[in-house]
Amino acid sequence: MAYLEISDLKTYFTKNGGSVFAPAVEVIRAVDGVSLSLEKGEILGLVGESGCGKSTLYRTIMQLIRPTAGSIVLNGENLALLPPGEIRRRRLDFQMIFQDPYASLTPRMTVFSTLAEAIKQRHPSISKAEIAQRVDHLMETVGLSPALQRKYPHEFSGGQRQRIAIARALAPQPKQVNADDPVSALDVSIQSQILNLLKKLRAELQLTMIFITHDLGVVRYLADRIVVMHSGKIVEEGEAEALFRNPRNDYTKKLLAAIPKLSAAV
Ligand SMILES: Nc1ncnc2c1ncn2[C@@H]1O[C@H](COP(=O)(O)OP(=O)(O)OP(=O)(O)O)[C@@H](O)[C@H]1O
């Protein structure tokens, strides 16, 4: 069995018609029978047009939304069956990196406080000396000088802030990290630095990651495997390079053709 195994996962939302002419309850099948597996240390690229269900899929995997049906088995344990009291604790196993690092960091907290708080979520009774050591190490891991840890988020550049957000995600020692378009707001040169950092972390820490993006060039560079979602379902899945060279599904072909710089490069 794979490290993370998702079987026939369904997350449905219900929406009232909202008018007397449409009183019926509408069902939105945001995730509609998704099965996928992830090995430890693997980066899975998740692509698909806006509204296809990417965020709902990772939110369900992270137990932020309970699935309508299906199973999420992490390291041999079915999370969909956990009692509600357990779920909060298990959320620590999943951490996120977002598009806008500034929004995901607390402006009034120094980098040290942000990282210390995240470390304490996992280890509530950890000593001050141990926290200090771990914060230094996290800073180094993401390529920042530990000397900067008493600064505030606004004192950093966008790329540095994304490094801090990555350190924050790593601090509670998650089993899996999800990234929702984490480089699209950055300059191209900074984008590649962050992607290289993620590659390095994957190699060093065996980081297991679902990486969501609208930029197919980014997943091609970073992901081992790519999953293409459309209307809540997986329509194509394959090894990254093979999928780019030989897309089989019409929707994937359209997605690739919609990216001018890519169609020129392929
Ligand atoms: N909490 C919710 N309640 C009702 N409908 C929702 C909710 N969250 C998402 N949806 C609907 O589920 C579908 C999938 O949304 P989702 O946010 O997962 O798409 P996405 O692929 O992440 O899109 P984007 O690329 O724009 O971020 C959409 O139709 C959306 O309107």
Ligand SMILES: [Mg+2]
């Ligand atoms: Mg989304």
